[in-house]
Amino acid sequence: xxxxxxxxxxxxxxxxxxxxxxxxxxxxxxxxxxxxxxxxxxxxxxxxxxxxxxxxxxxxxxxxxxxxxxxxxxxxxxxxxxxxxxxxxxxxxxxxxxxxxxxxxxxxxxxxxxxxxxxxxxxxxxxxxxxxxxxxxxxxxxxxxxxxxxxxxxxxxxxxxxxxxxxxxxxxxxxxxxxxxxxxxxxxxxxxxxxxxxxxxxxxxxxxxxxxxxxxxxxxxxxxxxxxxxxxxxxxxxxxxxxxxxxxxxxxxxxxxxxxxxxxxxxxxxxxxxxxxxx
Numbered sequence: 194x195x196x197x198x199x200x201x202x203x204x205x206x207x208x209x210x211x212x213x214x215x216x217x218x219x220x221x222x223x224x225x226x227x228x229x230x231x232x233x234x235x236x237x238x239x240x241x242x243x244x245x246x247x248x249x250x251x252x253x254x255x256x257x258x259x260x261x262x263x264x265x266x267x268x269x270x271x272x273x274x275x276x277x278x279x280x281x282x283x284x285x286x287x288x289x290x291x292x293x294x295x296x297x298x299x300x301x302x303x304x305x306x307x308x309x310x311x312x313x314x315x316x317x318x319x320x321x322x323x324x325x326x327x328x329x330x331x332x333x334x335x336x337x338x339x340x341x342x343x344x345x346x347x348x349x350x351x352x353x354x355x356x357x358x359x360x361x362x363x364x365x366x367x368x369x370x371x372x373x374x375x376x377x378x379x380x381x382x383x384x385x386x387x388x389x390x391x392x393x394x395x396x397x398x399x400x401x402x403x404x405x406x407x408x409x410x411x412x413x414x415x416x417x418x419x420x421x422x423x424x425x426x427x428x429x430x431x432x433x434x435x436x437x438x439x440x441x442x443x444x445x446x447x448x449x450x451x452x453x454x455x456x457x458x459x460x461x462x463x464x465x466x467x468x469x470x471x472x
Contacts, residue, residue, distance in 0.1 A: 194384040196238055198245065203261070204254070206282040212261030213283075215252045217245030222316075223289045224471060226253040227280065229298020229323075231363060231395045233260040233388035235381055236297060239460035240467065247468045249293075254283060256300065258394025260387075271394070271401040274310075274408060276303045281311045290314075293471045297321040297456060299398055309411040317471055318415040321463070322422055322453050325435035327410060332432050341427050348399040355392045363389060372424050372450060376457035410439065417443040418470045420463055422451030444470075 199216045214234040224244055228236035234253040244251040255262040257279055258271065265271075280303055284292045291314050296304030301323035308315045324332065332338040348354045363386055367377040377385070389395055417440050421433040433445050446466055451458035 194235060194380055196235075196241065199241060201261075204283055204286045206279045206286055209257050209263040209265065209279060211254045211257065211263070211279065211283055213252050213254045214241065215250065216241050217250040218248060219250060221245075221248050221250040222471070223284070223287060223292040224249045224251045225280065225284060225292045225294050226251060227256060227294070227296040227300025227303055228253065228259075229296075229300050230398060231358070231389045231392070232298075232385055235384055235388075236300075236456070238381065240295070240456060240464055243460075243464040243468065244471075247472065249471065252283075252287060255388065256303075258397065259389065264390070264394045268397045268400045268404060271397040272405045272407075273303070273306055273402065276398075277306045277310055280304070280307050281314050284314050291316050293317045293319070295319040295321070295467065296323070298323055298453070302326065305413070306407070308413045308415050308417070310408065312411075312414045315415045318413065318417045319467055319470060320417065320419045322420070322425055322428060322455050324428065324432035325413075325439060326407075327439055328432050328435055332429060338429055338432070341429060344427070345399055345403075348396050349403055354396050358392050358396070360386045370426065370452060371454040371458050372422070372452040373458040376454060412438070413440045413442075415442070418466065419443060419445045420455055420466055421445060421447050422453060422455030422458060423447050423449050424451060425453040427453055 199214050203210050226237045233255050237253040241251050258264050294304045294315050301320045308318045364382050367382045423430045448459050456463045
């Protein structure tokens with residue numbers, strides 16, 4: 194699927210080749226947008242043209258395991274330190290020392306760690322509907338969040354998650370779990386289903402998170418904006434606020450009418466917040 198004005202190219206980032214969609218002036222400030230589970234670069238279809246119009250060079254990769262990017266086999270290939278290395282090396286491969294980094298869902302989880310482990314790469318950090326990892330682990334100690342996060346544990350099983358996360362169920366989720374009907378039109382849904390492919394690589398993100406311990410967390414030095422859709426069925430709204438000792442320069446903006454898919458439910462408000470923050 195194509196968007197007007199968006200160019201497509203591949204970039205070698207370490208040991209993987211990442212497909213990228215980009216728009217905006219080549220000499221504009223770089224904004225790296227990382228999608229979540231289970232999407233692709235089209236997650237940012239509402240943000241890419243708005244950022245370009247504001248003068249930014251907006252680049253949205255397919256994360257490893259998705260779409261046109263390489264799909265290494267095995268759970269170990271999806272450890273968080275490798276996902277973070279992809280992002281860091283992608284910024285360098287794009288000819289920049291650092292970027293403004295925006296992430297949703299798994300892309301936001303990667304963005305949190307990028308800002309902690311490679312602070313020189315991140316000018317400003319924008320997070321959409323994913324808690325700081327320390328806040329997430331605290332949340333998982335509560336029965337309320339455990340009930341919401343049941344799928345994280347289900348994904349640890351072999352084969353069954355791939356079978357149940359069928360294209361039919363994925364289409365249904367994208368049609369009916371956003372708060373705004375039509376947030377994902379049929380052409381976008383079909384492109385995302387194709388990008389997810391055989392489903393093993395996206396599910397391996399969760400398997401790797403449970404099997405491999407990540408390096409220690411560090412304070413986030415970058416100025417940070419958290420945008421949170423409060424009708425998220427999988428993550429409690431109480432998780433939005435990070436510990437100020439871990440993220441001292443943070444602002445949280447809540448959007449009451451939006452779901453986990455906040456950037457698709459309320460694209461105008463999200464774009465306004467991002468452009469104001471990154472500018």
